[in-house]
Amino acid sequence: MNDFTWRSLWTKIGQLLSLRMVKAFSFQLFSDISLRHPASLSTPPSTPKPTPDTSPSTDFDIVAFYNDLISRDPTITPPIAAIESLTSLLASTPLTTISETLALLSTHSSKLLASQRNPIPLSAGTELFQRYLVSSFQQRPSSLASSDFTALRHHILSNSSLFVKRxxxxxxxxxxxxxxxxxxxxxxxxxxxxxxxxxxxxxxxxSNRSFNVIYVLPATGLSERVSKFIAALNDLSIPTATISMQALIYALASLAPSAPPPQFIIGAAAVLENGSIITELGMHQLALIAKSVSVPLHVAVESYKFVRNFPLGYGPTDLARLGVRQNVLQFGTGTPNSDPKPEAATADEGKVLTTEAEMVEITPPNLISALITENGIMSPNAVSEELIKLWF
Structure with a gap:
């Protein structure tokens, strides 16, 4: 082999090595950008984004179905009701392709969320179900890999029912x-x-545990659901006291010093990516009181309520970004006991929460001691890790 041939060979090898170095550098650069800007990873690469134009038509009214579920079954939560509504949508709509299925879910999920004044709990269910469906398509059994879509659709619907049951x-x-x-x-x-x-x-x-329960009532007073809850506790011979938020500090000081330390155990409508929780109005104030008197605050919540949203704060702007608009400050010139007559609301204003009974707020993770989920006890910081396991 002459010198010219050797030089050509070494030149070609150098070009190949340079190309590999460029690719490696590009991959490292993309990784660095992803780490610096996590918002760009908010949607998994494997999750398709079908356009509404490709969604097949159907007579199924998902909003009416969801509202009927909520009104008929007091034990069902909004995320589960949303998942069952989407499952019924799939069962009642003739579909022939995976693309049609995902487009139908995307369109009707958006429709369902847009119909609610507080879409945050529902979004946990709709996003989780769509992600579950995509995973089911990608990881379907080998026996269904070459079968027609009808068999695959039946497999998905069966697994969806099992998903709700779990x-x-x-x-x-x-x-x-x-x-x-x-x-x-x-x-x-x-x-x-x-x-x-x-x-x-x-x-x-x-389980034969002997304990007392203090029920802190909101400013709106004793609701029907809370009244039934307290009655159920009394039927189990659990001593229960109801107090207002104003009396909480004094009530804590009135507990016997010899008794085991008290603790707060509350629920949540949703858990955000940074470990903060969505609850009814007043919870943030209660959490601040718990922190000031060194009483632990535990949140009992199902993991399907974890939502892929990271709040930048805890005020109205953050709730609005999550789809919730509410008006706490309603100024007027009348007497305090007189209710101002509301003006006729526009279609957009009709989705603003105006009564304290339905208003919600964000409680930050630094006020929460632990989350009690079906998967065990975890700190608020572990929520993002759980979501990463689920989505990536």
Missing amino acids: ANEARPKIAQHALPFIKDDSTIITYGYSRAVQALLTHAAE
Whole structure:
């Protein structure tokens, strides 16, 4: 082989090595950008984004179906109701391709969220179900790899029902994980209505734990659901006291010093990516009180309520970014006891929360001691890790 041939060969090898170095540098540069700007990873690469134009038509009214589920079953949560609504949508709509299925889910999920004044809890269910469906398509059994779409659709619907069933089993597991927290002769302080907290306290009473419950009432007073909750606790021979938020500090000071330390156990409508929680109005104030008197605050919540949203703060702007608009400050010139007559609301203004009974707020993670989920006890900081495991 002459010198010219050797030189050509070495030149070609050098070009190949340079190309590999460029590719490696590009990959490293993309990784650095992704780490510096995590918002760019908010949507997994494997999750398709179908356009509404490709969505097949259907007579199924997902909003009416969802509202009927919520009104008929008081034990169902908004995320599960949203998942069951999407499952029924798939079952009632003739579909022939995976693309049509994903487009249908995307369109009707957006429609369902747009119909709600507080779409945050529902978004946990709709996003989780869409992600679950994409994973089911990607990881379908080898026996269905070459089969027609009808067999694959039947497999997805069967697994969707199983998915809902497993989600409904979360509360008993939460109650089991929380049992070591409840000591005999201790005092549990709670606020608002939570199905998970009710299941937790019921399980503790049925496990022969002796404890007292202080129910902190919101400014709107005793609601029907809370009244039924307290009646159920009394039926289990659990001593219960109801107090206002103003009396909380004094009530804590009135507890017997010899008794086990008290603790707050509350529920949540949703858990955001940084570990903060969405609850009814007043929870943030209660959490600040708990922190000031060094009383632990535990949140009993199902993991399907974890939402892929990272709030930058805890005020109206952050709630508005999540789809919730509410008006706490309603100035007027009338007497305090007179209710100002509301003006006719526009279609957009009709989705603004105006009564304190339906308003929500964000409670930051630094005020939360632990989350009690069906998967065990975790710190608020672990929420983002759980979401990463699920989505990436």
